[in-house]
Amino acid sequence: MLLSRNVELVYLSDCVMDMSSREIHLMDLYRGELESWGWSYTLPSSSSSFATARTTEDKHRVELHSAPRVLGKLFDDERGMKEYLAEMEKCGGTSRCRPPAIHRLLQSRACRGAVMFGDALSKTDCKHIISKLSECDTPFSCAHGRPSIYPLVDLSKIPPKGKFEEF
Numbered sequence: 001m002l003l004s005r006n007v008e009l010v011y012l013s014d015c016v017m018d019m020s021s022r023e024i025h026l027m028d029l030y031r032g033e034l035e036s037w038g039w040s041y042t043l044p045s046s047s048s049s050f051a052t053a054r055t056t057e058d059k060h061r062v063e064l065h066s067a068p069r070v071l072g073k074l075f076d077d078e079r080g081m082k083e084y085l086a087e088m089e090k091c092g093g094t095s096r097c098r099p100p101a102i103h104r105l106l107q108s109r110a111c112r113g114a115v116m117f118g119d120a121l122s123k124t125d126c127k128h129i130i131s132k133l134s135e136c137d138t139p140f141s142c143a144h145g146r147p148s149i150y151p152l153v154d155l156s157k158i159p160p161k162g163k164f165e166e167f
């Protein structure tokens with residue numbers, strides 16, 4: 001199953017995560033968000049288990065039924081889940097909060113297909129890129145914080161004689 005172009009849903013069997021009572025509470029609270037990324041799971045059943053979880057090992061066990069695979073990498077690890085839950089708690093569970101491990105992977109791949117200096121672009125390509133950039137929160141830098149736009153010429157300094165052909 002494909003959740004989006006880059007996120008694939010993978011079904012798992014016998015996958016268990018050891019989580020703290022607090023994390024189990026957060027997995028319950030943010031279930032909708034987690035499921036929208038492809039994680040589905042069964043939490044320890046009794047709600048009273050949260051109080052006694054410290055003493056019983058089994059009460060910490062979360063059964064994971066599915067996890068997302070992004071660009072070929074499966075995100076079924078406990079550490080990544082704990083990190084995401086901590087992040088969700090910090091930002092109050094908004095959908096803008098991405099799983100940090102997935103975010104890092106996307107960042108690392110983000111610029112591989114970037115347009116480089118000297119690449120030839122058609123007018124259509126240019127218009128498409130500018131229009132897509134206008135949809136970005138931070139159009140002037142890439143995912144790594146490097147500049148994505150560079151001034152080549154100050155149009156106001158060009159004499160009218162050498163007028164550019166209109167786009």
Ligand SMILES: [Zn+2]
Nearest residue numbers: 111142143144
């Ligand atoms: Zn970059």
